Amino acid sequence: GAVVSQHPSRVICKSGTSVKIECRSLDFQATTMFWYRQFPKQSLMLMATSNEGSKATYEQGVEKDKFLINHASLTLSTLTVTSAHPEDSSFYICSAPGPGLGYTFGSGTRLTVV
């Protein structure tokens, strides 16, 4: 069945380095990918919406130069956290509309910046 495969599931990186998170749609095409950030036991905060072949749309307050989003194909969207700092430590999750009604979510990435 349709799955959004998200990798890595956990990553620890040093402050100042960059981390890339991938979300790949399997068995369906994702022309749109939503990227969220979640703090423990809280709602998901929409960070940005990526569309295949065009620039991502960022929500207010989200630094587009810090959170680089690329959606180069119908099955792959990536989020790169550049020059990561401890305050970027969080749970990042992606989702794509479909197939059909509803959404398909990735299983999330736990980022820890030390």
Added chain:
Amino acid sequence: QKEVEQDPGPLSVPEGAIVSLNCTYSNSAFQYFMWYRQYSRKGPELLMYTYSSGNKEDGRFTAQVDKSSKYISLFIRDSQPSDSATYLCAMSEEDDKIIFGKGTRLHILP
């Protein structure tokens, strides 16, 4: 079999009715169960968060977890048009790696 199954709907009910939303799952190791509400163009908002089995009530919302049947439910009493949204169930083994259902689109008809 998918780990979490949720009927995407849409589900239409008249205002004031009791809404029942549910999900089934296959992984008996899930311990944390969540319900989110998502309006268009917004991130999913956490409505209910429960650990293990049992019921939890918050205002008009009641979450039920039946681990023996691998079945969770969200009930909305006295439904309002403002409750129209997509409702997502989610669950995890630990407080991490959340598995979401596809979401059920709910319409409350005035």
